Amino acid sequence: MNKQMLLEIVHKMKPVDLSLYYPKGDAVAFWKRALSSGVLQVDISEIRAEAVRLDGQSIPELSYTLFSIYSRTGSRLEYERVYFERRRRLNTYVFLALLEPDHPEVLEKLEDILWAICDEYTWCLPAHLPADHNAADINRYIDLFSSETGFTLSEVLLLLGERLSQLLRSRIHHEVERRLFRPFLENGPYDWETARHNWAAVCAGSIGAAALLSVEDPAMLADILLRTERAMLYYLEGFGEDGACLEGLGYWNYGFGYFTYYSDLLCSRSAGRLDWFKQEKVAQIAHFQQKCFIDGSHVANFSDSVPQVLVHMGLSHYLAEVCTDVERPPSALRAPYTEDHCSRFAPAFRNLIWTRTGKEDEAWRAASYFLPDAAWLVSRHVSEAGSFGFAAKGGHNAEPHNHNDLGHFILSGRGEIYASDLGSGEYTADYFGAGRYQYDCNGSQGHSLPIIDGQYQLAGREFSSTVLYASAEENDELTLDLTQAYQVTGLQSLIRSFVWHKEECPRLELTDTYRYAGIPASWTERFVTWREPKLFHPGTLLLPGTMTRGVEVTYDSLKVEPEITVHMYRDHFGMEKLWYSLDFHVLQLGAVGNLVFTFQFL
CATH class of the missing domain: 2.70.98.70 (Beta-galactosidase; Chain A, domain 5)
Structure with missing residues (x-):
């Protein structure tokens, strides 16, 4: 697809509003139903339990000492534990603000963590930066987590809207543009744009999704989408026709998850004119999860995969709706709110808005x-x-x-x-x-x-x-x-x-x-x-x-x-x-x- 074709579609795109997430765009009705129905009660109780854990704790600092550990020792865990704890804090207060809109102290805590994330030296992890990088051009680097952060903040802006202060909204717009959109357009192409693995889907998918939510200039949006669509083609080249993810089920959840989040927003805004799920290969990839489990929560964990995997019910239910013969996982395999040690917002949010009622089998069929x-x-x-x-x-x-x-x-x-x-x-x-x-x-x-x-x-x-x-x-x-x-x-x-x-x-x-x-x-x-x-x-x-x-x-x-x-x-x-x-x-x-x-x- 060329830029002119994309530009024509962009000019006819549906407006950005809450109908991208909620039936008829009615957020109030959705969260009232969520609170009263049994479908999300366990998820909601886990979110509230996490809020209790966070209560009284200050926002952890991403210090220079933590940042420099990787360059000195090669160890990633020290910095990343704090980085992901800040993301967990952000997620928790976003969800609590949606569930309990009449509690101003929740919104105050949310605004504080949003401001702190805007203050971060970089949204990238130290392990993904060149050893000789310069502070003057730190924003030229885009990795998995900087892309995810920009996508997250763009969604939070739409979900919370004017409940956030004007200053905070304008700062988030500014940070996402200077850390994601401008570097992407001015410093690329990036190596991950032609990667045949999860980096292409997560980085490009997050940037494309963030742009679909916040870029108002049609020409700029078309430029971004042109690049993200090409990156998705490379991502899909990493799969054979059998749909197997050679990186393992965890990276299927990650890469194909972000591919799906982006594809859903793209399809919704383009009124179905751009729909990746019309491709048979994409449908085959959607079936990989049910083919990977061998016994209970144990999986064929070849490659960098953990032996036991719990599933994102939101993603799984969405795929079961859009792809024929994709099975809904057994309810016992539901991933708890705190299961993702990286605390990614996109899957956690969709576990709330995409999980559907219905009876699941107690186990995968033989x-x-x-x-x-x-x-x-x-x-x-x-x-x-x-x-x-x-x-x-x-x-x-x-x-x-x-x-x-x-x-x-x-x-x-x-x-x-x-x-x-x-x-x-x-x-x-x-x-x-x-x-x-x-x-x-x-x-x-x-x-x-x-x-x-x-x-x-x-x-x-x-x-x-x-x-x-x-x-x-x-x-x-x-x-x-x-x-x-x-x-x-x-x-x-x-x-x-x-x-x-x-x-x-x-x-x-x-x-x-x-x-x-x-x-x-x-x-x-x-x-x-x-x-x-x-x-x-x-x-x-x-x-x-x-x-x-x-x-x-x-x-x-x-x-x-x-x-x-x-x-x-x-x-x-x-x-x-x-x-x-x-x-x-x-x-x-x-x-x-x-x-x-x-x-x-x-």
């Missing part, structure tokens, strides 16, 4: 999916013995938020994980730098994969797998050629196959077959778990459950010998966590090998 572009096999199995999950992946080792994990798998049952994916670690400078694959959660040493001649998989597009066979039927099967995942001179062939038998107590059969030029110096089959393995006798060991017996692992004790080692890593929230490597060392090495392991739920 289903199996093969996602061919991502090369993921994901299965939810339900029997009289309980619910069970299995997921395995191929792909390549240059994916967004990449882990070296080709051939890795996850196994869960009755709410517990037995074959684990460590997920995302603590984000630091080195985590996204040269030392990334020294972290167990990122390198193949922390995944259920072979170690060949002491060597792990390597990062890069050339280190890839090939799907030889896949089926998601009565039994789920996946066969992968992993030969190209390793840079081992003598390795001629490595084929890994999974067969997931969906019986009352299911079992997984894993077979690795290899050919080698000569004889490998060593060959180890590694499995990763949070359960402490218990050796029963040669050929059998147990991954114990908390409430059940767990999973029995059987192997040929004449071919391999087990070794159990305890490790520690720091998870995404900076907490130290134990994991176990269950290493099976091949005893009689040869030019060919066939290694079989069975994981049987008890």
Whole structure:
């Protein structure tokens, strides 16, 4: 689409008013219903509880000491905890002001935090700024969180309107223009405008949404939308036709969430002339959430994703309305108000205005999916013995938020994980730098994969797998050629196959077959778990459950010998966590090998 076409649409756009959010634009009626109906009572009580926590606390300071920690040590958590606490404070008082419009002290607290955010040196995080940035041009930098902040403040202006002072309204307009719109138009293009991952959707989507709410000049709005629409095309290129998000479900929530918030405002203001959800690929992406859950709140958490995910009900219900066959999640998976440690306003607000009444199933229905572009096999199995999950992946080792994990798998049952994916670690400078694959959660040493001649998989597009066979039927099967995942001179062939038998107590059969030029110096089959393995006798060991017996692992004790080692890593929230490597060392090495392991739920 060219600028002239966009300009014509912009000139005919519907006015900016509360009908973008509320039926007939009646905010008073909406919040009265929200207070009296049962749909949002838990959400509202959580918001009020957060307000009680904040009562009497001063606005935390974003000091120079906090700001400089990242440049000195590479640690992000210290500054970001305070930054996100300020966003939580903003969100809480916005929602309380909407729910309780007759309480002037709430509005006063809201105006104070709005003013404080306008005072911030930058809305970017230190980790997203160049080390040698200059204060004189700090506003030229735009990251995820500066974009989100501008979008948030633009929505708050519309939602609160003249209840905010004229000075504060004018200052917010000024700050959003100088920190977002002017840099975007004058200093771009930015690298994230052509990113094929969440940055394109969040940054461009937030700027486009903020512009749709606050830019009055048609030519300026058309210029911004021209760039944001192009960025969205790049974002969608990061998905295959199967709709899988290679960054994991958390980043689907994030990136596709902001894509949706922007798309909704764009569609509403353009009276449907600009509607991304008319595209089949977008509809497929909308289905990804329901394909990612394997057992309760546990998900196929490949890449930088946490093992358990709670869902944004607002986003989920919206997608179920606009896309055929998108399932509404079980109510037990609702994310509480305080669950998002980044305290993002857009999803929290839409959890209030987009959540709908209706009966949800108690759990996701049993289903199996093969996602061919991502090369993921994901299965939810339900029997009289309980619910069970299995997921395995191929792909390549240059994916967004990449882990070296080709051939890795996850196994869960009755709410517990037995074959684990460590997920995302603590984000630091080195985590996204040269030392990334020294972290167990990122390198193949922390995944259920072979170690060949002491060597792990390597990062890069050339280190890839090939799907030889896949089926998601009565039994789920996946066969992968992993030969190209390793840079081992003598390795001629490595084929890994999974067969997931969906019986009352299911079992997984894993077979690795290899050919080698000569004889490998060593060959180890590694499995990763949070359960402490218990050796029963040669050929059998147990991954114990908390409430059940767990999973029995059987192997040929004449071919391999087990070794159990305890490790520690720091998870995404900076907490130290134990994991176990269950290493099976091949005893009689040869030019060919066939290694079989069975994981049987008890």
